[in-house]
Ligand SMILES: [Zn+2]
């Protein structure tokens with residue numbers, strides 16, 4: 059069994075990544091089995107490139123999925139991508155612009171063709187990257203939100219909701235991006251705090267000479283579209299104005315003074331302008347009072363004909379002109395600085411314009427009620443639990459969902475407008491004639507659906523719905539969703555609503571919300587900060603396993619993850635440590651084989667002594683303990699704990715102690731005895747425990763280690779080690795702990811005294827209890843591991859310069875004559891230093907002024923320090 063000297067992950071990672079797929083290891087069975095575990099991927103945008111946040115998400119998912127697969131569950135991780143309407147359209151538009159082509163010149167069909175071409179060329183970037191990183195998806199079930207099957211599901215859902223009255227067309231105030239020329243959802247508006255102004259404008263009251271009202275606005279150009287001013291009905295300052303009208307400056311239009319609670323008596327003068335076409339609250343007030351809507355800003359952000367002399371101007375240019383004209387006419391009485399939260403398009407950063415337009419909506423209240431209940435009754439559990447509060451808050455205040463987008467890339471709305479009778483026909487299949495007048499003059503609605511509409515159906519549309527497929531029966535509801543908090547509303551909440559409505563059941567049982575990846579200074583990673591980590595670059599450099607381990611170690615629930623170069627370096631060292639242990643193993647276990655039953659193995663006795671070697675009993679007991687902790691940690695999504703437990707066990711128990719003890723044992727006996735077989739078995743079990751966290755390294759070593767026709771084809775489908783009560787061996791643990799204690803004490807003494815580790819020393823071990831016999835039994839191991847030959851004595855050690863004590867032992871090293879003097883000097887110096895420290899603290903504690911001023915806890919700390927110094931001095 060030859061093994062290369064150096065750990066070089068680049069040599070074998072791509073091989074296993076491809077092999078796993080080719081041999082169908084990750085393919086789920088399409089039939090019911092005793093236990094099923096299923097999970098759908100949060101579909102990355104088809105325009106996407108893998109970033110470190112994906113890598114964290116995928117590492118966490120992969121650990122859980124691989125764990126379930128090794129538990130023997132029928133396990134499905136369903137992968138796929140999202141067509142990402144606006145994001146993809148913008149990418150392709152930008153590409154066309156480089157060629158000097160405008161999408162409108164291509165026409166809708168021509169443009170869609172170009173997007174599909176783009177997708178064919180670049181759309182599988184993220185898949186290739188995921189495959190390379192070993193994510194254990196079932197690629198035979200890969201889906202894309204615009205697949206024919208998923209598109210059929212989208213139509214079916216649309217039609218059913220429409221027939222149920224839960225989809226309607228309505229005039230509504232939407233957030234409009236004048237650059238993207240589309241409505242965008244509240245959630246896609248990025249708010250920025252900016253320094254704006256509040257302009258105070260006077261409107262003369264008709265019929266009352268010299269009587270004015272003053273309104274205050276942050277967007278003065280919208281006054282051109284005012285159709286009323288409002289005062290609070292109880293505002294005593296304006297009782298005389300009830301029923302009157304004002305004259306709108308610049309436009310010279312007579313508009314009513316209405317009584318509405320929209321007007322807040324405490325804000326500015328208590329009078330507000332009402333512009334139903336350009337503000338959501340005004341829109342609603344307009345509905346209450348039957349006010350006309352005068353649109354003065356158009357879809358492109360320019361002033362309309364209704365803006366009179368300002369028609370054709372850009373909205374911000376119009377603002378300057380309006381302010382100027384008001385000033386000239388004496389209607390502008392005050393301008394004050396005013397901080398405001400400016401809504402911008404998340405995609406292109408253009409200030410959003412609230413506009414009234416006709417859009418398609420989903421009535422969400424009835425859907426939300428069931429979705430709230432599903433979480434309240436515990437049918438869906440959020441982890442960490444506090445995310446359910448955020449969820450409730452949003453769901454209780456949910457507004458109808460505007461689902462139409464003025465884009466070309468996406469699911470076209472399955473509604474047709476009749477040119478003859480203006481009927482709207484909503485249908486699953488493209489209708490030939492109008493259902494009302496039989497006209498053939500039908501035109502499909504030009505809009506597409508919000509990209510989140512199709513992703514809301516993802517957990518069941520990907521499994522074949524609306525057909526009652528076997529996959530749907532086996533894998534729905536899915537077991538778990540792992541995702542980021544930023545799409546809790548966009549996606550998670552909507553999947554819950556749609557799943558309950560169309561499947562009659564929740565889409566998943568558990569939702570684990572992961573944190574963000576941050577840099578060493580705990581800064582968010584961003585391109586503008588220049589602190590991003592490219593996952594493919596670092597996996598090339600350190601190996602995928604090392605980067606995964608570095609991420610997982612920090613992945614505690616409810617916290618962000620700090621990823622640093624140092625952490626990746628030390629994770630590579632960890633992988634290297636395992637590699638070296640494997641080298642030792644391969645060199646020393648020739649002829650020995652791994653036991654056939656991987657599941658039930660207990661250490662076997664040495665044929666010569668008929669006893670199980672103590673170190674084997676110990677490591678199997680420790681392995682059992684490690685298995686218990688890691689299984690529990692993965693089950694509870696405590697990925698950091700799983701990673702840290704494995705790290706500690708492998709590095710500080712398996713490599714530091716077990717391998718070293720084994721070296722001593724193997725020197726004593728040759729041949730394929732149980733000692734060798736136990737070593738192999740312990741290592742093999744360790745690899746299986748580690749596999750979900752570090753899949754490549756473990757597969758590479760396991761394939762070399764485990765032979766035989768009956769074994770599973772891959773470690774990925776070998777059984778995951780489970781805790782067994784009978785495998786705990788307290789006696790062995792206690793015994794090896796005593797050896798560790800003595801060796802550690804001797805090593806520390808040597809280090810403290812700055813003695814050469816290679817120099818063989820002599821000393822004595824004193825013990826008052828049973829530890830003495832145990833230690834004496836392992837005198838040989840202790841002598842070799844600590845490089846010291848000890849005399850074993852009962853009782854308490856005499857005072858000596860190089861001495862260390864625990865409850866059970868005193869270890870005393872005899873320093874060679876040549877070094878005694880240096881030792882003595884070192885002790886002297888230490889004593890002097892301690893005496894100085896003690897004197898200084900005593901001075902401080904007798905200083906009345908200091909004592910009266912210093913806080914109690916500071917004084918307490920100083921007192922404790924004094925006690926510590928004094929006890930050290932006593933020892934010396
Ligand atoms: Zn935009």
Ligand SMILES: [Zn+2]
Pocket residue numbers: 476477478479480481492493494495496497
């Ligand atoms: Zn018709």
